[in-house]
Amino acid sequence: MLFPPTHILVFGAGKSATVLIDYLKRETRRRLWELTVADADLETVIQKLGTEIHTHAIQLDITDSEKRRKLIAAADVVISLMPPALHYHVALDCLSLGKHLLTASYVDDKIKALQQEIAEKGLLFLCEMGLDPGIDHMSAMQLIHSIKAKGGKIRSFLSHCGGLVAPESDTNPWHYKISWNPRNVVLAGKAGAIFLKNGEEKSLSYEHLFRESGKVSIPDLGTLAYYANRDSLSYIPKYDLQDCSTFIRTTLRYPDFCKGWAAIVDLKLTDEIETYDTDNMRMCDFIQLHIQRHQLPVTADRLSSDSQIHQMLVSLGLNAELPIKKGICTAADILQWRMESSWILEPHDKDMIVMLHEIEYELNGKHKSVKSSLVVKGEDHLRTAMAKTVGLPLGIAAVLLAEKSLHERGLHIPIISSIYTPVLSLLEKEGIVFHEVED
Template sequence: MLTTQHILVFGAGKSATVLIDYLKQKTTAHQWKLTVADSDLQTVEDKLGTADGCKAVQLNILDAGKRASLIQDADVVISLMPPSLHLPIAEDCLAYGKHLLTASYADPAIKALASEVRNKDILFLCEMGLDPGIDHMSAMQLIHRIQAEGGDITSLYSHCGGLVAPESDNNPWHYKISWNPRNVVLAGKAGAIYRENGTEKKLSYADLFRQHTSVSIPSLGTLSYYANRDSLAYIDLYALPEVKNFLRTTLRHPDFCKGWAAIVALQLTDESLWYDTDGLPIQDFLKQHLAQNKLQECFDAYMNDPLLNEQFSFLGFFSEKPINKGKCSAADILQWRMEESWLLHPTDKDMIVMLHEITYLLDGKSRTVKSSLVVKGENHLRTAMAKTVGLPLAIAAVLIADGSLKERGLHIPVTPAIYEPVLTVLKQEGILFQEQQILNS
């Protein structure tokens, strides 16, 4: 019989609500301990409540001594910190022999620890959220099933997006913020690379949103997508070296992509130039920015489009409201406008949409399987984003703690030993895919 397990969570922000609720339920049932640490103690206390065995801790994550002390006392650690802050947590977990889970991409600094993690006989499980996370697990389950049936996969498109539910969609961007707004501002800055018809394709940041194409989602209709980062890095991880088409994308409403292409072209996501915003009206900042970057003519052309004009007006760019935020970049000001304009109100619902399109040859015939997921949030706190990012992490933590998940080393969830038990529990929690089989002509 296992001794009492202790799960430690760093971070209690937007993505933590459902995760904390699930862990409270499971740790109470198992008589384990749960500690949640965040810089905002009130937020942690509000989310933890008075559940037995649960402890709220106020923590500056850069306080090395206190952070290490918390990790030393834990068995399984979940980091919901920004990606740049995972490394010190990972190094402490390595030093004290503790399992670590994150929803973030496995970056080079974390990958460099792989051999030490294996030698410590612990598990570092990265990319264990929604995208990346559920996308990997559900795609790999399909891939392995097709291959077990003798199918030869020729094409994989994996689409995922955090959107606003149709019943709460009431602005010209068709978007509201349900996750880290900074990530929305910076999305796509690295451009994208993928495989199309056997050829490597690259898109620059400037072209990324102009190149968006459409896909039909069962029960929802048409959405647009844009290529997501480096798809090629996942071809080997998915063990599909000969696949002709391989693309991972982000889903958005078509109007969003049109508007965001203008935002990028007008350099409003730029972080290099700074503006003194104290007493500066938003519309005057925009004039300064356009003049500084010689973009006034480009802007005037965009504003002849009624949709773009409405979108920029909705963000408040024509307002006389002063910014009053000291020295800021254009990206900072854009984020502020987004946070105010794209607010998810208390009764609003967000929505997660995922679609895998896998084409394969079987018995001499071309077939396509489309597997789709649609999850709606309950309100502005118990969001679909919080559910789909938080639950995979929480489920994996419980499986590690109860001894069911025995993998060790540095992993992302592409092996059956990881994805099968997690997807089983996700299905029990209402996160399940609908499949459509198509025999191609």
């Protein structure tokens, strides 16, 4: 009796999907499985899949529930790389049709509400399975569990991660080029941050977040800056670190970026409420009108009293005689357009992922520390370090699940050994390797 081949379905073929698709093409070809990739942009899917007969390129409006359900019904494992707000619709279909689901996004309240039903149906919904969140969870938990197994008591935990431009491709004053969703870059930090430091809960508003960035040294790279991520406190029980006096999760950037972005926030250029008709407007006109509406203490000719920051802002063309012609826009829309134009990852450019865990602990009455670092560089503007580190954990988990060697069921993030151990082992074979230094 012949059985249909195992079938993996991917929703989304954007920037973060390139290496995932490459990996799944290779692994499904080797196992004689089927691979389908669906996206609104069919041409992009076709380019990334090529002509392999075991793959299927599908054009899909993800809101087309009938077509979406048909695709899910034919699959065994579903990966969603759609915007986070759309995961819930995919999750409901996977639940009703009895399909496993993997995402790189944070678990939201809607998905969390499905937890009992997911477990009762014997399905695995594995979220936060990308880079950050994802590889950060897995590598951190491997360290934490190793320290605890020796009898160590962890007192301080800091986890840093950032998508940066590689030094050899760093050619603008912001020391940044876009290798992932540009909207997420514009809105990063808007929720502020809350974390634990020296036994006290601390919070930083959006207006203070980038001004109070810290510094950290990365082997062979030098000094980077970091700002705190959203809600670090919610991960203390997930990591089982209730005895910690310091627990902070952060985003890494080059120091000048944080300095410049603090000015962007002060200038309210990430505002998503106030709108402007840009069809007959130049950038210098927009800046002048924006300054007036928000009563900002600057002029269009002098956007900052700090000459370095002024030059950084000018490099984005914020006061240039440049036509916008984007219809009705917010300041955030206009800023995103300028970023996408100015911070282009050229075909020959390389991006870079940097991650660092800093843990202090007590063992046999002695104070000890360990630093575990990861640096990954991209190959080019398509096979980026970002695409590699976001896509490979998803691809590896999907293959492990499809070949029935990943046995966990229910709603999970990758903080348990049965998930992170095999995935980290296979990531090492793909060149994603951490280096530890102990004191």
